Amino acid sequence: MPKSRARHPRLVAGALLISALFMAGCAPFTPPAESNSNANSNANGNASGAVDDRPLVVTTFTVIADMVSQVAGDRVRVESITRVGAEIHGYEPTPGDLVRAGGADLIIDNGLGLEAWFEQFLSNIDVARVVASEGVAPIAIAGSATNAPNPHAWMSPVAAERYITNIRDALIELDPAGEGVFTQRAENYIVELRAVADELRVAVDQLPESRRALVTCEGAFSYLARDLGLAEAYIWPVNAEQQATPQRVVAAIDFVRERDVPAVFCESTVASDAMQQVAESAGVPLAGVLFVDSLSEPDGPVPDYLSLLRYDIDLIIEGLLS
Numbered sequence: 001m002p003k004s005r006a007r008h009p010r011l012v013a014g015a016l017l018i019s020a021l022f023m024a025g026c027a028p029f030t031p032p033a034e035s036n037s038n039a040n041s042n043a044n045g046n047a048s049g050a051v052d053d054r055p056l057v058v059t060t061f062t063v064i065a066d067m068v069s070q071v072a073g074d075r076v077r078v079e080s081i082t083r084v085g086a087e088i089h090g091y092e093p094t095p096g097d098l099v100r101a102g103g104a105d106l107i108i109d110n111g112l113g114l115e116a117w118f119e120q121f122l123s124n125i126d127v128a129r130v131v132a133s134e135g136v137a138p139i140a141i142a143g144s145a146t147n148a149p150n151p152h153a154w155m156s157p158v159a160a161e162r163y164i165t166n167i168r169d170a171l172i173e174l175d176p177a178g179e180g181v182f183t184q185r186a187e188n189y190i191v192e193l194r195a196v197a198d199e200l201r202v203a204v205d206q207l208p209e210s211r212r213a214l215v216t217c218e219g220a221f222s223y224l225a226r227d228l229g230l231a232e233a234y235i236w237p238v239n240a241e242q243q244a245t246p247q248r249v250v251a252a253i254d255f256v257r258e259r260d261v262p263a264v265f266c267e268s269t270v271a272s273d274a275m276q277q278v279a280e281s282a283g284v285p286l287a288g289v290l291f292v293d294s295l296s297e298p299d300g301p302v303p304d305y306l307s308l309l310r311y312d313i314d315l316i317i318e319g320l321l322s
Helices: 009-021 062-072 095-102 120-124 159-176 178-203 222-228 246-257 275-284 305-320
Strands: 054-061 077-080 106-109 130-131 214-219 231-236 264-267 286-290
Touching: 054 062, 054 305, 062 077, 062 106, 062 159, 062 178, 062 275, 062 305, 106 159, 130 159, 159 178, 159 222, 178 222, 178 305, 214 246, 214 275, 214 305, 222 231, 231 246, 231 275, 246 275, 264 305, 275 286, 286 305
Parallel strands: 054 077, 054 106, 106 130, 214 231, 214 264, 264 286
Antiparallel strands: none
C-alpha cells in the first residue's frame, strides 16, 4: 500500500479555498450536484462554520465513492472527481478538480485502464493513490490486439469483493484508529454483495436458455455476463462512440437476428443512436437505459452501487422476457 506523502503547500492552500465550493461528503455517499456549492461554507467545513478535520478521500467516479462511503462510515469525507452522469473514460479534468484532488489525503481510482485521463492527472499532484481493482483477474477486451483488460470489473458483485477489501486496507492505513469500524463495515458490505450476487443468479434463472443474451452499446457487462452465463454482444468495447462503425452495427444486428434476442439496451452516459439503429433494423425494442459508469442523483433509480446492480438486472430480465 502506498504511503501518504507531504502535499505541496500551494495545493493545500488552494484546496482550502476550493472546498468552500464543495460540501464535505460523508457516508453514505451523496453524489454532489453542481447546484450544491455553498459560498458560505468555511474551508474544510460546512455552512455552520464547524471545521471538518476528517481525512478526505477523493475517487475518480461516483460508484467508487459510494463503495468508499459504505466502508468508511462517517470517519472520512468522500468526494468524487466526476459528477453524476459524467462519461468517465474521456473525462477532461478541470483546474478545480486538480485543486480538490491536491487537497486530498488519498485518491482511489478504478484502474484497468478505465480512466484514460488519470495518469496525466496524477502527474500534477502529489497524493497517495490506491487502485480499487488491484488483484481482480481481468477479462480481456474481445478482439483487442493488445489483450487490453476490460475495466468494468465492478459490474460483477463477485469481483467487487476485491474492491471492498482494497478500500478497507487503504482506509486502515489512512486512519489506523478506525480499523475496527472499517473491518466490520467491509465484512457487512461483502455479505450484502454476496446476497445481491445470489439475487442476480436467481433472476437470470427465470430466462429460458435461448434468451440468455445481452446486447448493449458498450462492452461494460463482460464480468457480469460471465458470472450469470449470458452471451454478450456490443457495438463498441469501451466507451468510444466513434467506434460505432457500420461494421460493428451490422454485427450487432446479425447477433440479434441469429440469436433471436428479444431486446437491446444502452448505457446512461452514452448516446443511444447507434443502438436505436440496431433495434429498428432487427425489429426489437431498445428496452431501456442501464447504469454502469455513474450513479443517479440521490432521488433517482440508482443512488448507490447495490441499487445499480439490482436496477440493471431487473431491467435486463424484463426486456429479455418480453
